Amino acid sequence: MDTELFARLRAQQPLVVNYANFVTPQFVANGLNALGASPIMTLAQEEASELMTPANALVLNLGTINASDMPMVLALAKAATKFAKPIILDPVAVGATAFRAAAAKRLLGDYPIAVIRGNASEIAFLAGIKTQAKGIDAGANATSPATLAQRCAERYNCTVVVSGKVDIIAQGHxxxxxxxxxxxxxxxxxxxxxxxxxxxxxxxxxxxxxxxxLLGAVTLGVAGEAAAAHLEATQGGTFASVLLDRLAALDVEQLNTQARYEEARRA
Amino acid sequence: MDTELFARLRAQQPLVVNYANFVTPQFVANGLNALGASPIMTLAQEEASELMTPANALVLNLGTINASDMPMVLALAKAATKFAKPIILDPVAVGATAFRAAAAKRLLGDYPIAVIRGNASEIAFLAGIKTQAKGIDAGANATSPATLAQRCAERYNCTVVVSGKVDIIAQGHxxxxxxxxxxxxxxxxxxxxxxxxxxxxxxxxxxxxxxxxLLGAVTLGVAGEAAAAHLEATQGGTFASVLLDRLAALDVEQLNTQARYEEARRA
Amino acid sequence: MDTELFARLRAQQPLVVNYANFVTPQFVANGLNALGASPIMTLAQEEASELMTPANALVLNLGTINASDMPMVLALAKAATKFAKPIILDPVAVGATAFRAAAAKRLLGDYPIAVIRGNASEIAFLAGIKTQAKGIDAGANATSPATLAQRCAERYNCTVVVSGKVDIIAQGHxxxxxxxxxxxxxxxxxxxxxxxxxxxxxxxxxxxxxxxxLLGAVTLGVAGEAAAAHLEATQGGTFASVLLDRLAALDVEQLNTQARYEEARRA
Structure with a gap:
């Protein structure tokens, strides 16, 4: 794992352009800020190109995707592609409605998505493995998360993260x-x-x-464990604030000593 | 009071579809999540029917209602009606503008609203008793909250909650x-x-x-009192986080022992 | 400095109509509420006039300005002008895109903006001094913040606040x-x-x-210092909640004793 990437993030403060859902934008912006990145949210199609020029990455979150936002989302994806900035797709509840599925598949079909991050149900849906989604969360699936991640990564030729109790990251082999x-x-x-x-x-x-x-999953996991250390399992409200504190307090040493992961790579 | 309903909520994790205002969606989603329900917010008219099919209820919050959202709100209400899912209407600042009033009255006229929840000023307005609204809150009214609730409940043939220092719930007799x-x-x-x-x-x-x-008002009241127990009256910022913790920590026994209410029913 | 203005705010609870960005509306509303004001957010052009009639002020935040919101923003500005309610403009990231710049300049050209509040980069841009904006924040600038504020205030004939480590307020001389x-x-x-x-x-x-x-900058600065008193520099998550507590706990004496400022006025 490349924890020096964390040090570089702190030094470079990458600009992350977000098409965010309207439920959690401040939490996401505060989290990016705490980590050391520079967030910006937009709702204006007209500024897609200007924002993506200095940007380091584009994050498309489909949590409250809707028809009137689609032209902007496509303009952002187009600009990111033109300027070779990585696109991260968060296909929230993609299996729950045809509209979400169409939006996700259009983006996956027309633009070079670098990373898809979802829960097991969302990734299963994109991988073409039928499942049931309920609300914003999802239940267990007969197929292992690793298989879901690998199939989805293969299908869309990208990196896939299945997050859950354990996070799986798959890319080719x-x-x-x-x-x-x-x-x-x-x-x-x-x-x-x-x-x-x-x-x-x-x-x-x-x-x-x-x-x-991989480092993203470790970062949130390590910060999350640190934030949870002195809290009860019911203290989700307090945890949300302390998590931001712990993201800001992270350092490379903590990542190196606290990270718990396995990695299998084939060059 | 049926506190077993709380146990059932924890077991069933009802899916609540929200047309939320854009000011407080994360707080509402976190609160539903902490209680044990499964929230989803939408801005897409196209997914109204698919979301309401598995949903247990629809909550329509008019806090930032606007013309371009109305087709979606109506589609959600129509789908909820078709699938016989209860609709809860929160007529935020309904008396403040003709637009809000028209939106609320259209919903009340065309769909079987199960519960209206508002403050005294909002319920007075819907009940046809003239009053003054200022901002998102409202002042006192000459008519008692119980009378406001009863008149509004009668007018729209539904359950009405007037929330304030004391919460009133009215339905028929x-x-x-x-x-x-x-x-x-x-x-x-x-x-x-x-x-x-x-x-x-x-x-x-x-x-x-x-x-x-009734159980909803007791739930928030009991969790609120528990959250406020060790806080000063000025600690509203901290309270918002602790309230979520206390919602997650609630149990049936706490509801049974801490609830303070009066109930008068006629079969 | 007129700290009696604080006492009057607590007594009068001024109604502040906000065209808010979609990232931070709850934080802003909670902050206004904690201070003692009465916030309302709107997305409906139809209610501009009715909201601005009882309102005390209009705050236009361009953080996520977009074409479909512009008619409402203009309707709000027009109504505020008609009813002689002060307009505060927050030109978030105005230098980052032509769209934001056009929106800000249209508002500044057509309506009597009372106060512009931005960071050094944003105010430099509006003052016609070229600079670089990155994300929602901005770096240092060769021109002093006082000069930026004065030039911008002169250009638009209004009060300008450049906020940063030190806050500058300029208006005429x-x-x-x-x-x-x-x-x-x-x-x-x-x-x-x-x-x-x-x-x-x-x-x-x-x-x-x-x-x-001036009192606004002092208010947030004093409340911020009080909130930060027992926190580490990394505890931004916790700070956000405690800040709201401290805004609610403020009193005139604290403002008078804790305020650190210099003021030069010419009648």
């Missing part, structure tokens, strides 16, 4: 598993959105999206 | 008063929105919306 | 510098938005926008 976790992360609405955005921040300065995705 | 309260709840923007959403979560699994409304 | 500060304020996304809104609340009841801007 590379596979990693991140064990850092706390039950308080899923207790906070927007923790998945934040993970996608953090991966975007790293991807904006990384050589390889796989490195960005 | 049934009337309940919830005394659990803290001055820190009105100090948090969105506590009313959250109450409407909690009532929605209960209504989605209850036989009778009155039970859902 | 009047100039003030506020030294109250903490590194935790810029760590919170939305602290600038909140400052603009607080200035709006004061402007709604002040004779002179300069008094409102």
């Amino acid at each position: 590379n596979l990693a598993t991140v064990y850092n976790e706390t039950s308080l992360l899923p207790a906070v609405v927007g923790s998945g959105d934040l993970l996608s955005a953090i991966i975007g921040a790293y991807a904006g300065i990384a050589e390889d999206p796989f490195d960005a995705a | 049934n009337l309940a008063t919830v005394y659990n309260e803290t001055s820190l709840l009105p100090a948090v923007v969105g506590s009313g929105d959250l109450l409407s959403a909690i009532i929605g979560a209960y209504a989605g699994i209850a036989e009778d919306p009155f039970d859902a409304a | 009047n100039l003030a510098t506020v030294y109250n500060e903490t590194s935790l304020l810029p760590a919170v996304v939305g602290s600038g938005d909140l400052l603009s809104a607080i200035i709006g609340a004061y402007a709604g009841i002040a004779e002179d926008p300069f008094d409102a801007a």
